[in-house]
Each structure stands twice: as C-alpha cells, then as structure tokens.
Amino acid sequence: MTNPTLLVQGATLADGTQADILVKGTQVIEVGMGLSAAGAQKIDAQGLIALPGLVDLHTHLREPGFEQSETVLTGTQAAALGGFTSVFAMANTQPIADTAGVVEQVLRLGDEAGYATVRPIGAVTKGLEGTQLAELGAMAHSRAQVRVFSDDGKCVSDPLIMRRALEYVKTFGGVIAQHAQEPRLTIDAQMNEGEVSARLGLAGWPAVAEESIIARDVLLAEHVGSRLHICHLSTAGSVDVIRWAKKRGINVTAEVTPHHLLLTDERAESFDARFKVNPPLRRSEDVHALREALADGTIDIVATDHAPHPVETKECEWGAAAFGMVGLESALAVVQTTMVETGMMNWADVARVLSEAPARIGGLTSHGHKIAAGIQAELVLVDPTAQRTFGVEDLASLSHNSPYLGIDLMGQVVATIHQGYLTADNRTVIDAEIVAARAVEVLRG
C-alpha cells in the first residue's frame, strides 16, 4: 500500500497565480492549471493560499524529560495544526541534548510520529553550563546530522567559549544560535525594564542586556569568519546592531518571534503569567522596529520559541511563574495579522521568513522550496479570510499557555502536507495512527 495521491485544486500560490498541485509519493510531480489524476484524493483549495511547509528554527518539544509539558508527538501535532512541516527542537531537555545519543533519540521520536521533520538542535556547552564545549562533532556526525547548536534558555556569555564554539562548528558548516542575554544585567529579571516594570515593581530586563551580547557576538563572528544566528531578537536597538553588522558583511542571521511582533509589556499589568516570556515583551516602539526589520530583511525569519508549560507553572504569582508561551498553532495567523494585513509583507515574503530562510539557515535541504514540480511535498494551505477569536480549541499542544487566547487573529491553516501525506486537514490534526502509518510507508519507499 502506498500513500494516496493528492490533487490540490485551485490554490493560490505565493506569487498570486492560481494552480493545481499534484502530489504523488513524497514529491510534487506537477503544478499547473486543470490537472487531473485518476484515483487521487482531491483537496478543494479555492480561496486558499498554498505555501511551502513552514519551518520553525526554534521549538521546545520538551521530550525527553518534561513529558508533562509536551512530547515530540504532541509538539509536532501542534506544528501540523500550525502549518509547520519541520521543527528544530531545542536542546534544553532532560537529559540535555549535548550528546549524540540524545539527539538521535529525538530524531527517532520525530520520525516515528510522522507529523514533521524533527531536526534536533545540539547544546553548545556541556549541560548548558557555559563552561565546556558539548560533543559538537559527535552530534554533527550522528544520524541526527546536527547543524544548529544553541544553549537557548541560557546565553553563551563567556566570550572565549563563544569564540571557540563559533570557530569549531566551521568544521561541519554549523551555526551557533545565540540566546542573547547578559546574565549579570538580568539577575531575577521578570519583564522589560521600562515604564511598566517601574510601576509594577517587577525586576527589569533591560534592552541593553540583549544588545550588548549581540554587538559582542557579531564582532566575534566577524573576527573568526563564522556564521552566527541570533535567537528571538526583541528590541529596536538589536535591530540597529544587526543592520549595521549585515551592512558590514558579517555572516549573521536573526529571528523574531510572533509574540514580539504583536504583544507589548503593557500585558504584564494584569500580572497574568501567560505573558511572562524570555526575552520579555517589549515596548510598542520595539514592536514597530521589529516589524519594519522583518519586512526589509534585516531580520531573516520568524521562529516561534514554542515553549509549553503545565498549567500550575502559569497559574500563580508572576515571580514564581515559568517563562515561555506556546506558539506553533498561532504563528502564521500572527504573522498574517501583523505583517500581511498591515501591508508590510506579501505572501511570498511570508514563505521566505517562515519556510525558505529558516530551512537554509538550518541546513535543511528537503524543505523551504518554492512550490514546483520535483520538490519534496511539504505544503500548507491557508485560509486568509478566516477570522477567529483564538481559543483553547485552536491548540493541539499538550500545554495551553498561549498568550493569544481571547485575541482576534486573521488567517487559519486548513491543511498541512508532509512528505506527500496530510498531517492536518479541515483545520484539524489527522489521527496519530494514520499519520504514523503514512510515515512508515514513506520509509519503505
């Protein structure tokens, strides 16, 4: 038994043209008008936008170790519902992904679940402790073929360790993804340092703690001729530093999260810990600078920083609450709401920042290609006219710590196709048994 042939009819491509898309096996075999195929499962895509499957360079899948928050299965189900066909899984699991064994385990769990291509990210330093390099080469040469390394959640703050890591990963074309946070400037920090933190009496996380690390690291990357990626850029000043570095020819890329494109630190006024995140929500001036930087290419990609947490770590006083918010299911709608509806980006730009560029940065050659005959069938169909008040029913993650609950968003993923089979359809996730069986078929060839 092979997986069914799919015929997507009447989709609008990112460039605005209309086309049918024929998917057979794991490939897109034809794109054009009036296609037909005997026995194919037809998908009516009239009024829907077809984009290459989304790629998230920054996801926390929590497995192994924190399965009460999320598992590789539930996290990739959330990905499928959000239109993602590949996620890069951060290293802060338990045990930490600092050895070949752990990254191969995460890879295997992703392959078995079948919802998305899971690419493990390796820790830069052993135990995320910032003092000794993790087994970068062993992870790179494992079956997981790790190319992105990050201590995310913690900053590689020691400049010497950062320099060595940047140099070392040149061996196998890797990249260091830095969580830019000067630790001494952010002791006990709870939210953006500014007018709101002053009033609420919450310890401030100043913009300079991010900007000073980014400035240091772009100079280090220039000095050693290495590739650097900056995670979740959150301030206008960081945008200025990246803009300067790119102009100077430094090999740096940068990401912004959906929540930093939409939400501001005023949300903390409620002391509702769903809005507690690291780096924190910033001022509206920062939000506007980030949107402009994403539109003009200074910021390369949108990445979710999907960070599931169980309810008891959010239903408490702000100071005791965990940092982070889930984001896979809502990312595309937030990008449409903030960037497309405002006229700052078109759908080709969306495909660039949510699929093509993150696949290139992560070294993921199978994903992030413009829809055409011969590419691997990684696709998402989006209803751009859907208006929703985002709710718990829109989440597939095991955790419900979404900041968007009760917020109006434009656009919704209707169907997601990974390796030629559906992982989400009719705005819902396909059953796990069906998807796992489809993935087995792909492995059999």
Add this chain to the structure above:
Amino acid sequence: MKHLLSTRDLSREDAIQLLDIAEDMAAVNEREVKKLPALRGKTIVNLFFEDSTRTRISFEAAEKRLSADVINFAAKGSSVSKGESLKDTTQTLAAMGIDAVVIRHGASGAPQVLAHSGWIDAPVINAGDGTHEHPTQALLDAFTMRRRLHGAGSRGKGLDGVSVTIVGDILHSRVARSNIWLLQTLGAHVQLVSSPTLLPSAVDTWPVTVSYDLDEALASTAPDVVMMLRIQQERMKDAFFPNEREYSNLWGLTAERFLSLPEKTMVMHPGPMNRGLEISSLAADSPQSTVLDQVANGVSVRMAALYMVLTGEREVSHD
C-alpha cells in the same frame, strides 16, 4: 470598593472617603472601650507569605476592634514551605469559609492574581506585595499628614499643594510607589531624592520631580513632609552604593540636615528605622517626627479599609 489592591486605581473621592471613615475609627480608638460590632460574625484571614510583625499586628488590631474573627496564617512553618501553591493555599482557606483576605506576599502582583483568579470570592486587601504596592501604608501616611496639617478640620480634605520629599531606596520600595500615586491623587507635589542606582530607570515617566542632591532638594523646596525610607543594608553587595557611611552622608537625614529644616516640616518613616543610617535619632525622636502617630493611625486606616470592603458602606453607622 470590592478590593484594596493598589492606590493607583483609587479615586480621589474613594480615598478621601476612606480617610474620613478612618477619622471615625480613630475616635473609636480614643474611647475606653475600643470596639465596634461592625464585622461581628465575619472571618478575616491574615495571609502572610512574608515576615512582617508590624503590619500583621496592625491589621489584627484593626480586625479585632471591628469584632471580626481573625485567623493568622504565616507561610513560615506552614504548608507553603513544603511547596504548596498560592492557589492551593487560598482554596484551602476559602473552603473553611472566610469573608476577607489580607495578604502580604514577596511577589509583586500576588494580591491582584488572588483577587482576579476565581479561586476565592472574598475581598482582598493588599498588605504589601513585593516591590509593587503597600496601599494601607500610603493611606495611613496621607491620614497622618492630613491630621497634622488640619487637625480636627481634616474631614473632606485632600492634600492639595502639600510638598512631600521621599528619600531613599525608591527602586525597591512598595511604600514609595503607593505614596506617589496616592499623593498625586490627593493633590500633593512629590519630590524623590535618591542615588540614581536606587531609582527606576523610567522614573521620568512618574508624576514627580527627581533630585540626587538631598541638601539642594531640601533647601530649594522647604518641604512640608520629608519621608525617609528604610535602606536594606544588603543592597551594598549589589553595588547600589559603596557603603553605609557614604549613603548616610549623601542621603541620610543627619542631625545637621534635620536642624536645617523648617519647624513645620514633618519627618516620616514607615519603620522599622535604621537609626544612624537613613535617619538620625535627633530627627526620629523630635516633635516633628510622626513615626509613632503613623503606627497609631495605621490601625484606624486599616479599620476603615476593612469596613469599606466588607460592608460596602461609605459611612460608619454608630451603635
């Protein structure tokens, strides 16, 4: 007024009403039998997640003088130290049937979370949360200022045109925050004096003037009120200031500075005082000092706050 969480959302009308009710309560406190039956049959829990003997006994006295039943819950040695959450602790108490919660918590915003959580239906009074607010302290300070300025004619008055200089660790002070908002609402002019390290970076967004020079600030404004804040000595470790002597020289109300003040100037301190550090004994023990008045007035103001949130009434009905 369902809850008393902060002074920032307190209207001028409500604030003056509360201070006027506190005048009635002060009259009760001057009687031989210091007791009203107003809250008979009501159970109030003092939920203290942070040590504070002074504030706790002040609330307890206020509750007892209103004839309420009082439960004291100190987090130290309770189930909280074994890791029970705010939610579970509160729901446990709610299940026992309580009519109001007075909460002191080390985390900013904890009273607000409690009030809006749905875990408990009772009114919540903030007895100090983290570095956020301490509304009953600001109300008792305002009450003290009003009484010193207007005596028996205090009722119905605000603090219009009164100049107040607050000195010390503003950054970490819930007392300062609550005072700033309330004093602004009541029409006073507030000046902050401190080291730049002990002011929030966004202090320019507050309705205050700021100075780093205490001598210059006192000389130029001749304030009606100087409020000294307690300085935590452990701040030295985090490089907020070099040492006690330098802090005292630059921002302490030394005997010399105190003697330079006009006689009308009230000297306030929320206690407990570090004598010789932020305040000299000469200032603390002078007739201009209101330190003990503040303690006495604290009971009256807390009686008024409890009375307002629990009875919903705006005037005291005399028995």
